[in-house]
Amino acid sequence: MTTGCIVAPLGFQAGSTYCGIKIAKDSLDLGIIFSAYPSTGAALFTTNQIYAAPVKLSRKIIQKGMGCVRAFVINSGNANACTGEQGYKDAAEMVSTAAACLKISEDELLIASTGIIGRPLPMEKITAGIQTAVNSLGNTQAHGDAMARAIMTTDTKQKSVAIRIKINGKEVSVGGIAKGAGMIAPNLATMLCFLTTDVSMPAELLSECLRNSAESSFNRITIDGHMSTNDTIAIIANGASGVTIAEKNNDLRTFQQGLDYVTSTLAKAIVMDGEGATKFVQIDVIGARSRNEATRIARSIADSPLVKTALNGEDPNWGRIVSAAGYAGVELDESKTTLYINDILIFAKGMPAQCDLNTLSASMKNKDIMIRLELGLGNYRDTVWTCDLSHEYVTINAEYHT
Amino acid sequence: MTTGCIVAPLGFQAGSTYCGIKIAKDSLDLGIIFSAYPSTGAALFTTNQIYAAPVKLSRKIIQKGMGCVRAFVINSGNANACTGEQGYKDAAEMVSTAAACLKISEDELLIASTGIIGRPLPMEKITAGIQTAVNSLGNTQAHGDAMARAIMTTDTKQKSVAIRIKINGKEVSVGGIAKGAGMIAPNLATMLCFLTTDVSMPAELLSECLRNSAESSFNRITIDGHMSTNDTIAIIANGASGVTIAEKNNDLRTFQQGLDYVTSTLAKAIVMDGEGATKFVQIDVIGARSRNEATRIARSIADSPLVKTALNGEDPNWGRIVSAAGYAGVELDESKTTLYINDILIFAKGMPAQCDLNTLSASMKNKDIMIRLELGLGNYRDTVWTCDLSHEYVTINAEYHT
Known part of the structure; x- marks a missing residue:
């Protein structure tokens, strides 16, 4: 750049x-x-x-x-x-x-x-x-x-x-x-x-x-x-x-x-250029009651080590994403919650969606990953960018000695 | 057990x-x-x-x-x-x-x-x-x-x-x-x-x-x-x-x-028994204005991937601990902040302390690690227990496939 x-x-x-x-x-x-x-x-x-x-x-x-x-x-x-x-x-x-x-x-x-x-x-x-x-x-x-x-x-x-x-x-x-x-x-x-x-x-x-x-x-x-x-x-x-x-x-x-x-x-x-990053991840949270609530949920997903390691493993683990949203301290309605990964619907209004898992799995190999969570609660949204958590991150930060 | x-x-x-x-x-x-x-x-x-x-x-x-x-x-x-x-x-x-x-x-x-x-x-x-x-x-x-x-x-x-x-x-x-x-x-x-x-x-x-x-x-x-x-x-x-x-x-x-x-x-x-854990870490925050503030700081330290990877690397990286305390959303006075790792004084009232680095480094090889942060602001305290972040954690959670 x-x-x-x-x-x-x-x-x-x-x-x-x-x-x-x-x-x-x-x-x-x-x-x-x-x-x-x-x-x-x-x-x-x-x-x-x-x-x-x-x-x-x-x-x-x-x-x-x-x-x-x-x-x-x-x-x-x-x-x-x-x-x-x-x-x-x-x-x-x-x-x-x-x-x-x-x-x-x-x-x-x-x-x-x-x-x-x-x-x-x-x-x-x-x-x-x-x-x-x-x-x-x-x-x-x-x-x-x-x-x-x-x-x-x-x-x-x-x-x-x-x-x-x-x-x-x-x-x-x-x-x-x-x-x-x-x-x-x-x-x-x-x-x-x-x-x-x-x-x-x-x-x-x-x-x-x-x-x-x-x-x-x-x-x-x-x-x-x-x-x-x-x-x-x-x-x-x-x-x-x-x-x-x-x-x-x-x-x-x-x-x-x-x-x-x-x-x-x-x-x-x-x-x-994040330490050990292999993925660039955009997290869009849509349909929140306020921008602040959208931000808190997007950050909760972005900072979850379980979400980050799943991304590193190229696994579309929607359970980790949805549960990270759930502990952001924002009131949610599971029956209105919908999740897309790389534009593929995987969780629809509180239930796992039928989707083409082969296409989804293949898309996880992309360097750029898009996560879109729709809350169905209001008209506010926010976006957070993050990266995955890799062995390389642990190596860089565990092997560094003061 | x-x-x-x-x-x-x-x-x-x-x-x-x-x-x-x-x-x-x-x-x-x-x-x-x-x-x-x-x-x-x-x-x-x-x-x-x-x-x-x-x-x-x-x-x-x-x-x-x-x-x-x-x-x-x-x-x-x-x-x-x-x-x-x-x-x-x-x-x-x-x-x-x-x-x-x-x-x-x-x-x-x-x-x-x-x-x-x-x-x-x-x-x-x-x-x-x-x-x-x-x-x-x-x-x-x-x-x-x-x-x-x-x-x-x-x-x-x-x-x-x-x-x-x-x-x-x-x-x-x-x-x-x-x-x-x-x-x-x-x-x-x-x-x-x-x-x-x-x-x-x-x-x-x-x-x-x-x-x-x-x-x-x-x-x-x-x-x-x-x-x-x-x-x-x-x-x-x-x-x-x-x-x-x-x-x-x-x-x-x-x-x-x-x-x-x-x-x-x-x-x-x-x-x-934490996933991939090699260390059991006790974090004591002492001298806080309230128990809630002590808890927030202890959790901020416990959840920092940089602190957790340093512990995994058996490195007494006090800079990561002190800076994690600093972003917990609690007002601190650096000149009153003191840190002990395994009972060894390493940061005294805002300044690096002279300490026996060989003894400290050797103590990091213990399975049990004690971190004690003294804030000098009040009489409340709290304790949080956590573990380190290892390659094994990434392996368990990146290689798991849905």
């Missing part, structure tokens, strides 16, 4: 380097995304009560800076999480060094870290790395690709996408990179996503767009239900395209659609 | 048979527990919104019969779940056949089924099996052991225990059997527990004791977080010991302790 990159929108540069945080010398481990113009920004952070120093600091910065953001500085290989006061001081030093090198205010940049938990950041390496990354800033596809790799940990593929859309006759772009393979993989993961656009937009409106987009993308995926201490999604809008969106109008809707495309593409890429 | 059995209390008999529901001919698949005297009973059922016909019917019976229960009739090999109206008729037929054979009222017996989902009960076999089981009723250890085996599905070990306690100078007994290896294992599991006692007790008081006991035993275990459609816990008290407990006094407390011993022994036996 390298159609377009984080520096596709006008006025953005990226620079990255190997500064020695990771052990493997050919791995990039520090990257900077920089807007040549004053810009607005918005960010969402993990809701985990145990959150890392860079999350704590970036939350403060975005409040203090009133939504003016011009740069992201990210390191991989060390999460700077569970590191106490020293961790917070190190994060602050990362900000001041980067601000000095980029010649911007300390209130105009956000930082993020991903990697091992509970170890101090190697600050000498970080300081040198920031200087090198700033010196390497550029806006080619190669710069964008390197930036996408610089934030990877257990990811097996870089995740980067951009889209060009027309607003009011003018071309604007949205670009994005993401990383993540377990919601948190041991001490070496986290979900990160950085977005850029050359639209100009007030920070509040941008923040609303980002929240909307995250709701329908990153908040709809689950690999193992384990939330990271470092999750961060952030966007910068620099106005370099000459297009300004200042109110809730058709232009904003067009922009939202473009942003949604970028975030859902990246979110799905994370699921497809 | 065969110290004592379900017919240890006076005035109880058990009978079991192979009637042809299971494929393996040497497996028992139908059993009956019967009290020679009029008795009171109490039962708890799955809270899954998709619940099986026997659960639906037994719920009605216990309400209608005003807590008079003299018998349990249980089949394994077929759960009679997701079977629609026919399933309910079959359950009713199971009740009327058993009541006629046992010469008791249809309001005096509870039924339970466990096994494959979505297939009609083979009623001819069940009817014949009930007659055979009634003819084989007896009160020896062999009768009790056979009864424990008759309710097994994917279980590898029978789970049976009894305790003798003194109340008011007289000996009374509590016996129990249980089955379960996954909370629900595919189409072949469920958690069932049947208890007997020769104490006499009003149904309401008995029901309260059972709820208390379940709270501190079966409601404190999790193997894979997947709740069954058929879970049932039920007790009969027949008064054969001559001891009556009719109010909340010291005798009741003594009885409650005995019942708690039986239920927690059986609950732990289920975890130890």
